[in-house]
């Protein structure tokens with residue numbers, strides 16, 4: 001089974017307000033809400049790929065219940081912990097006249113170490129060496145900085161494969177527990193090592209050094225529209241970005257993580273993994289917001305993926 005962990009979910013509310021003005025009454029012309037947060041996005045894409053996952057994490061209040069009911073409507077299996085407080089609503093205001101994007105994000109819930117401990121224990125109870133745990137995104141207020149270290153280590157001790165997709169100090173902490181796979185983008189990898197990495201060769205070389213230093217089995221470095229690098233114990237591949245019409249790039253990385261988890265669970269070859277994750281990433285870029293792409297779109301893109309070995 002694939003488990004996704006979203007400790008800090010959000011209800012993503014995307015609204016359109018033509019000519020947004022401060023100090024005035026603004027009227028919304030169109031509006032949509034989507035359950036969001038990185039792990040939840042991963043679960044949505046896994047379902048589109050025909051896979052199964054259990055989405056876990058922390059929810060609170062009416063917004064938490066709205067997210068849960070939206071996930072039920074999508075027929076996703078969930079196992080969330082409800083806590084005091086209100087899960088955040090993140091509002092994205094699109095102004096089609098002034099061509100601006102304005103984000104207004106709520107603070108979200110505050111958690112205690114006890115709650116995190118309970119949630120982890122619950123996850124560990126059923127976890128086996130056949131399972132994959134996707135840990136991604138930010139953490140709610142009150143979480144210790146080393147939470148991703150604790151979670152990665154505990155899941156590893158059960159033999160499960162951990163896929164970690166986090167940024168900054170959260171990624172640094174998680175690395176110390178040797179996750180199975182990480183998927184930084186080129187900027188996250190650069191900031192991790194404190195220098196700007198630009199060429200595929202530089203990025204791949206750094207990824208390989210990190211694999212050796214921290215005992216990581218696979219690193220996938222995504223590079224937005226420029227594609228991605230796949231660094232494993234024996235191979236280094238570069239997949240070119242597919243040229244597609246861009247709807248929204250939000251969540252492109254999450255859809256790549258979903259494809260990587262599905263490929264790992266199915267024991268796919270590296271070349272099939274590269275094709276599936278590149279096509280899934282590009283198909284999701286074609287959608288608006290964090291909507292997950294249909295499998296038929298992904299299938300059409302599969303034969304168009306171009307990749308080759310690089311020397312480092």
Ligand SMILES: Nc1ncnc2c1ncn2[C@@H]1O[C@H](COP(=O)(O)OP(=O)(O)OP(=O)(O)O)[C@@H](O)[C@H]1O
Nearest residue numbers: 185222223224225227228251252253254278281282
């Ligand atoms: N403009 C684009 N055109 C085609 N494919 C894209 C584009 N942007 C992203 N992708 C695909 O999605 C993958 C992941 O994108 P990206 O590197 O932006 O992830 P990310 O920065 O982790 O995103 P996020 O964390 O916001 O989900 C890329 O490797 C590529 O396959």
Ligand SMILES: [Mg+2]
Nearest residue numbers: 165185253254
């Ligand atoms: Mg990302």
